[in-house]
Amino acid sequence: MAETTAEDRRTETRRTGLYDLHLELGARMVPFAGWQMPVQYPMGVMAEHLHTREKAGLFDVSHMGQVLVWPEDGRLETAALALESLIPADVLGLPEGRQRYGLFTNDRGGVLDDLMFANRGDHYLLVVNAACAAQDIDLLHTLSGVRVEQVTDRGLLALQGPLAEAALAALVPGAAGMRFMDSLAHGWEGESLWISRSGYTGEDGFEISVPAARLEDFARALLDRPDVAPIGLGARDSLRLEAGMPLYGHDMDAEVTPVEAALGWSIPKVRRTGGARAGGFPGAERVLDELAAGASAIRRGLRPEGRAPIREGVALYAEAAGGEPVATVRSGGFGPSVGGPVAMALIPAEIPEGAVLHAELRGKRLPVRVTALPFVSPNFKR
Incomplete structure (x- = not known):
């Protein structure tokens, strides 16, 4: 095993089961969400990005949290309804062997985290953000009628x-x-792999x-x-x-609602209007009001003119001179497949x-055009 460095001790980061392999492959490691993670390999971020778009890229995402939620009475409906008290999604209607995207919300309607949840027949598997x-696990432990188990003996690719x-x-x-x-x-070779096509x-692609x-x-x-080819966090971002996918802590957070984050589609009709399962999640009043009437602001794309990327924190103005900012860039960078800068x-x-x-960049205001998301068409297998 590789030795622990002074930098590792200073940042108190954890290592995934692939840490030594990353070093063998020449990865540049950085602290990320409490873990030592590969930001890029010798191929470089742009080449890794394009390789993934053209062929296949392998990402270590073992820092993500994997959590099992079991009904204590053996009835999956019990676990589904418990989860629906935290997540404004149709958990109960999810068929066995299928997965959905969902959100944890707070009492103000803000997003606490986004996640994937899967119906595994007699329990649910949740995958949540590392940070x-x-x-999230503490929140799940507040639920009655379920047993919550953090998975600590598996990695995720x-x-x-x-x-x-x-x-x-x-x-x-x-x-x-x-x-x-x-x-x-x-x-696979006597082992059970939990695979989702997502x-x-x-x-x-797949998460395994x-x-x-x-x-x-x-x-x-x-x-x-x-x-x-191995791909790092730089190309993942x-x-x-480019795919118009939000990153928690940047494009959404505890002060941003699902509607503002352009994630209202994740809240189905059964949780919006009528019936016993409508609402019932934290912040439901505000979220449902915004779903009906619209939010005052919503996550959208930006295409800057020229080649200079505009990054997180850059102020956006309605006018080329004067006035107050109307928004701030949440995510931004260069899009290798697009061939130019993109932002949200x-x-x-x-x-x-x-x-x-x-966009105010280095004392100058550069024009950026508001555009629809995503910047590239999705290539999912339907």
């Missing part, structure tokens, strides 16, 4: 890109038959939960496939940004798509 995992299916099917043939948002267990890049003892073996087996911000609802705003 929010402790908070994401295999993304148009050739991901072929690469995974070479090791796990059954994966080829999975649909988008399927979540199923498949065998991801965070806008490409077809692997027993910790075989995590490196499975990662190496995927990397042995000729079209698979540019890929999700919470834009006042009265500003129409196509309008030109002005």
